[in-house]
Amino acid sequence: MTAITSRTEESEHGCPLQPARTCRNQSETERIAEALAEIAEPGDCYLLSGPIGAGKSVFARSFIQARLRQFGLYEEVPSPTYTLVQIYQAGPVQIWHSDLFRLNSPAEVTELALQDAFPHAISLVEWPDRLGGLAPRDAVRIAFEHIDAAPGGRLLRFKHSSGRIGDCLRHA
Numbered sequence: 001m002t003a004i005t006s007r008t009e010e011s012e013h014g015c016p017l018q019p020a021r022t023c024r025n026q027s028e029t030e031r032i033a034e035a036l037a038e039i040a041e042p043g044d045c046y047l048l049s050g051p052i053g054a055g056k057s058v059f060a061r062s063f064i065q066a067r068l069r070q071f072g073l074y075e076e077v078p079s080p081t082y083t084l085v086q087i088y089q090a091g092p093v094q095i096w097h098s099d100l101f102r103l104n105s106p107a108e109v110t111e112l113a114l115q116d117a118f119p120h121a122i123s124l125v126e127w128p129d130r131l132g133g134l135a136p137r138d139a140v141r142i143a144f145e146h147i148d149a150a151p152g153g154r155l156l157r158f159k160h161s162s163g164r165i166g167d168c169l170r171h172a
């Protein structure tokens with residue numbers, strides 16, 4: 001008989017440790033994004049980090065389109081590389097999708113008014129290191145990594161302290 005042990009561990013930020021998720025292909029990344037979009041609430045902020053091509057925009061696009069579908073809506077979701085922010089109206093809630101790669105300082109973030117949107121919108125932020133101290137403390141962090149041995153494979157590492165999101169990820 002195999003003994004099954006379980007331990008509750010804490011990360012250095014005091015959040016329960018989240019198991020990393022392996023996505024073997026783009027569809028698996030999209031499925032996780034769609035599941036999280038279903039249960040998203042105003043004020044949720046997702047900080048999407050990782051190198052160029054890791055899948056941050058793929059995740060954001062699936063998330064936004066899934067949320068729009070709940071309201072019978074469809075929109076193209078281009079990468080906001082040049083516009084910096086794209087805003088979508090999903091029923092009563094706005095979704096702010098930003099890509100801060102080209103910003104150099106938190107002062108430029110302030111000009112985009114992201115911090116005003118954080119409390120009431122659903123926010124998806126690529127290159128969140130540019131936020132400096134403006135990142136919401138209770139944001140959901142997802143770090144995307146390429147899996148070198150598997151083209152099309154990605155590792156998603158989650159860090160958050162939300163029971164709602166934890167439940168969703170366990171079933172996604």
Ligand SMILES: Nc1ncnc2c1ncn2[C@@H]1O[C@H](COP(=O)(O)OP(=O)(O)O)[C@@H](O)[C@H]1O
Pocket residue numbers: 023024025026027028029050051052053054055056057058059079126144151152153154
């Ligand atoms: N498992 C995967 N998850 C997400 N994207 C993947 C995956 N496998 C391959 N891709 C491809 O990787 C690229 C990711 O691009 P993108 O989302 O724009 O990256 P980023 O926004 O992180 O710079 C897309 O061309 C996508 O088709």
Ligand SMILES: [Mg+2]
Pocket residue numbers: 056057058079099126
């Ligand atoms: Mg991108």
